[in-house]
Structures are given as C-alpha cells and as structure tokens.
Amino acid sequence: MALTGLDIFKLLPKTNCGECGVPTCMAFAMKLAAKNAELAACPYASDEAVDKIGAASKPPIRLVKIGPADHETAVGNETVMFRHEKTFVHPTAIAVAFSDGQSAEELAHQTATVREYCLERVGEQLMIDLVLVENTTGAVEPFVAAVKAVAASSGRGVILKSDNPAALEEALKILEGQRPLIHAATPENADALAALALKYKAPLTARAQTPDALAALTTKLAGLGVQDIVLETPAENPAAAMQYNTILRKAALKTNYEPTGYPVINFVTGQSLPDLVADASTLICKYASILVMDTLACQAILPMMMLRQNIFTDPQKPIQVEPKVYQIGDADENSPVMVTTNFSLTYFIVSGEIENSGVPAHLVIVECEGMSVLTAWAAGKFSGDKIAAFIKASGLESQVKTRKLIIPGYVAQISGELEESLPGWEIAVGPQEASDIASYLKMAVAK
Numbered sequence: 088m089a090l091t092g093l094d095i096f097k098l099l100p101k102t103n104c105g106e107c108g109v110p111t112c113m114a115f116a117m118k119l120a121a122k123n124a125e126l127a128a129c130p131y132a133s134d135e136a137v138d139k140i141g142a143a144s145k146p147p148i149r150l151v152k153i154g155p156a157d158h159e160t161a162v163g164n165e166t167v168m169f170r171h172e173k174t175f176v177h178p179t180a181i182a183v184a185f186s187d188g189q190s191a192e193e194l195a196h197q198t199a200t201v202r203e204y205c206l207e208r209v210g211e212q213l214m215i216d217l218v219l220v221e222n223t224t225g226a227v228e229p230f231v232a233a234v235k236a237v238a239a240s241s242g243r244g245v246i247l248k249s250d251n252p253a254a255l256e257e258a259l260k261i262l263e264g265q266r267p268l269i270h271a272a273t274p275e276n277a278d279a280l281a282a283l284a285l286k287y288k289a290p291l292t293a294r295a296q297t298p299d300a301l302a303a304l305t306t307k308l309a310g311l312g313v314q315d316i317v318l319e320t321p322a323e324n325p326a327a328a329m330q331y332n333t334i335l336r337k338a339a340l341k342t343n344y345e346p347t348g349y350p351v352i353n354f355v356t357g358q359s360l361p362d363l364v365a366d367a368s369t370l371i372c373k374y375a376s377i378l379v380m381d382t383l384a385c386q387a388i389l390p391m392m393m394l395r396q397n398i399f400t401d402p403q404k405p406i407q408v409e410p411k412v413y414q415i416g417d418a419d420e421n422s423p424v425m426v427t428t429n430f431s432l433t434y435f436i437v438s439g440e441i442e443n444s445g446v447p448a449h450l451v452i453v454e455c456e457g458m459s460v461l462t463a464w465a466a467g468k469f470s471g472d473k474i475a476a477f478i479k480a481s482g483l484e485s486q487v488k489t490r491k492l493i494i495p496g497y498v499a500q501i502s503g504e505l506e507e508s509l510p511g512w513e514i515a516v517g518p519q520e521a522s523d524i525a526s527y528l529k530m531a532v533a534k
C-alpha cells in the first residue's frame with residue numbers, strides 16, 4: 088500500500104540535517120511520497136524505514152535485465168508518465184529481428200553489421216541493443232543454429248521468439264547464463280514457458296490480446312514465481328499500440344497496479360520504411376521499453392537512435408562537456424580563438440563546424456552548468472566578466488599570440504563588457520548560427 092508523506096515522515100530521523108538535499112525531513116518525506124527522491128539519499132534512515140519506505144517507494148515498473156553481463160540491456164524502472172515530471176530512466180532498447188530461415192551467410196553479414204553499428208553523438212555512443220531470432224521454420228535445429236550464430240556474431244543480448252517450447256529450450260541451453268528474453272508466454276502455454284524461464288533464469292514476455300487478459304496472465308506468471316516479465320499486447324495499428332502502452336503504464340504508475348508494472352515490448356515489422364519510422368517514433372515517445380524492427384537501414388535506425396537520445400536525456404541535468412580550452416585541428420599560437428558554453432550539444436555542433444571549415448582554432452568552453460548560450464547569458468553565467476575570468480585562469484594567454492576573441496552572435500551585447508574585463512583583447516562578434524561558422528572562419532583567416 089502506498090505510504091503518505093506523513094507516514095513516511097514518521098519513519099524518518101526528524102533531525103532536519105539537510106544532507107538529503109532538502110532542508111527538512113518533512114520536505115524529504117513529501118518528495119519520497121511523490122517518488123521524486125530515493126531513500127538512499129538519507130544516510131540516517133533506520134532499518135525499519137528502509138524496510139517500510141523502501142518497499143513503498145519501490146519503482147512501480149520492474150527493472151528487467153536482458154543479455155550477458157558484458158552487454159546487459161536494462162529496461163523498466165520508470166516512475167513518470169511524462170519526461171518533464173522527472174525523467175525517463177532506461178532508453179527504449181532497439182532490437183533488430185532475424186529469422187532462422189535466413190542463410191548462414193546472410194545472418195553472419197547482418198549480425199556483424201549490428202555489432203559495428205555505432206554512432207557517436209554529443210559524447211554518447213548510440214548502438215543497437217538487442218537481436219531477436221524468430222523460429223519461422225518451426226523446427227528446432229535451424230533455430231538453434233541461428234541463435235548460436237547471431238549471439239556469437241552480434242555480441243548483443245538475444246530475444247528468442249518461438250511457439251515451440253522444445254526449440255526454445257534447446258536455444259536456452261546454448262545461451263545459459265546470458266539472460267535471453269523468451270518470447271512469449273500466452274494464456275495457453277503459460278505453465279510450460281514459466282517453467283523454462285525459472286529453469287534457465289531468463290526473463291519472459293507475457294503476451295495477451297487485451298490489457299485485462301495481460302494482467303490476468305502476469306498475475307498467473309508471478310504466482311508461478313516468474314519475476315522478470317516483459318509485456319506485449321499485439322495491436323492492429325500504432326494508435327492502438329500507443330493506447331495499450333499508455334493504459335499499462337498509467338495503471339502501474341497511477342494506481343500501483345502490480346500486474347502491469349513491467350516494461351513493454353512493441354514490434355514495428357513488415358512495413359515500408361516511412362511507416363516503420365513513423366510508428367517507431369510514436370512508440371519511443373509513448374512507452375516502448377523494447378522496440379523490435381526488421382531492418383538495418385540507416386534511414387530507420389539512425390533517426391530512432393537520435394530521437395531516443397533526445398527523449399531519454401534527463402531534463403534536469405543538461406549534458407555537459409568539461410570546461411577548458413579545446414584545440415580543434417592543428418591549432419597553433421596564431422589560430423583564431425572562439426568561445427561558447429559547456430552545453431554538450433553546443434560544443435559538439437560548434438566544434439564540428441570548426442572541423443568542417445578546415446581552419447584550426449582554439450575553442451574556449453566556459454563553465455555554464457550545461458546551459459546553451461542564450462540561457463546561460465540570461466542566467467548571468469555567460470557574462471563578460473565570467474568569460475574573462477575563465478580565460479585568464481585557463482592559461483590561454485600564454486599559449487596564443489592571437490588577441491582576438493570571437494563570441495557567439497547571439498550575445499553581441501556582452502562585447503563591450505568583455506573588452507573591459509579582458510584588457511588587450513579585441514572582441515569580434517561571430518555568427519548567430521553554427522552553420523555560418525565555417526564561412527566566417529574562412530573569411531577571417533583570408534583577411
């Protein structure tokens with residue numbers, strides 16, 4: 088049963104020491120009740136409090152781990168309906184589907200592509216997380232051979248999809264200890280698949296036609312001892328899939344309804360690329376924990392990875408890069424000097440444009456708590472005196488002969504203040520848009 092803020096307060100030390108990040112135990116209790124804090128933030132919580140509050144503040148959606156220890160994918164543990172309420176926790180795992188009807192050469196080639204698929208964006212490595220092998224032949228041997236090939240070559244966690252319990256068991260034997268996700272228990276085969284999940288310590292997908300039938304199925308599986316469950320309600324179209332996902336999450340979060348408190352798997356397969364991208368985008372935004380696609384086309388995978396990264400970054404913690412002076416290209420003592428904030432996206436866009444220009448430059452990244460240029464300026468973090476102090480402390484003046492500092496066009500208004508705070512430097516107002524940096528730099532060095 089959910090504890091109220093007052094119930095929780097009674098279990099806290101009531102010393103108001105503030106070490107949990109809020110000034111009083113009552114304020115902390117309210118945050119715990121709203122699931123906006125974790126009890127671990129209070130170092131003085133008693134064992135009784137840990138027992139009682141820990142259980143009550145347990146994430147309403149179970150954390151499920153899939154795959155080998157060195158390439159584990161975690162899904163679930165979500166606590167909010169909307170990202171702006173706090174943050175989404177585990178990014179939608181992107182899975183690519185293969186079939187045991189594919190030739191060995193084709194599987195080898197495609198799984199190698201999965202392994203090598205890696206995009207670096209704003210300092211993060213974006214990858215395909217899981218592979219699904221479908222037992223389209225219905226036979227045991229081809230399924231086992233395909234699973235063996237795909238698991239070894241892709242290096243990713245595996246989803247085993249089959250209606251044949253014998254094929255599933257043989258595949259589970261060769262993946263023992265690697266926590267593959269079994270797909271799928273239905274009301275008809277629940278006992279047999281629960282036995283497999285327990286025997287091989289593997290997570291299990293529960294699949295039923297409606298949220299009510301699904302809740303009945305997960306209740307049965309939980310009663311049999313299966314804890315790590317992933318939900319699937321097949322839908323005829325993306326609107327229905329989004330509706331089911333929303334119903335399941337809402338029931339888990341708003342009413343603490345345990346039978347739907349698990350991550351969700353959705354399939355976007357057998358479609359044209361534009362339809363697949365549209366449906367996958369919808370489901371990444373609306374609660375897919377695992378999204379299975381049947382393509383490796385970069386027109387589908389790349390936009391989904393980027394969308395996922397945007398949705399699953401913590402809105403309370405801007406992604407930051409280390410504040411310092413970066414040398415872009417073979418910058419030397421005569422190279423131009425530019426300055427901007429330590430918001431990760433700003434850094435990667437600006438440094439990318441400098442690289443593209445072919446003009447080596449020094450890029451001064453000022454500590455601005457990860458804010459973008461205009462936000463930092465409005466908050467007083469990207470002011471003339473702060474930039475000047477940072478440049479003086481960085482030692483840049485002893486490294487370069489240049490005494491011209493290029494500031495972002497959006498903060499032209501700080502140029503006078505900066506010139507006063509940084510004697511001997513000329514302040515040049517650069518372009519507003521990063522896309523104009525390359526032409527600006529080329530013109531600057533041509534003068």
Ligand code: SF4
Pocket residue numbers: 099100101102103104105106107108109110111112115128129130131132
């Ligand atoms: S750290 Fe614990 S004791 Fe201190 S104010 Fe927070 S809840 Fe109270």
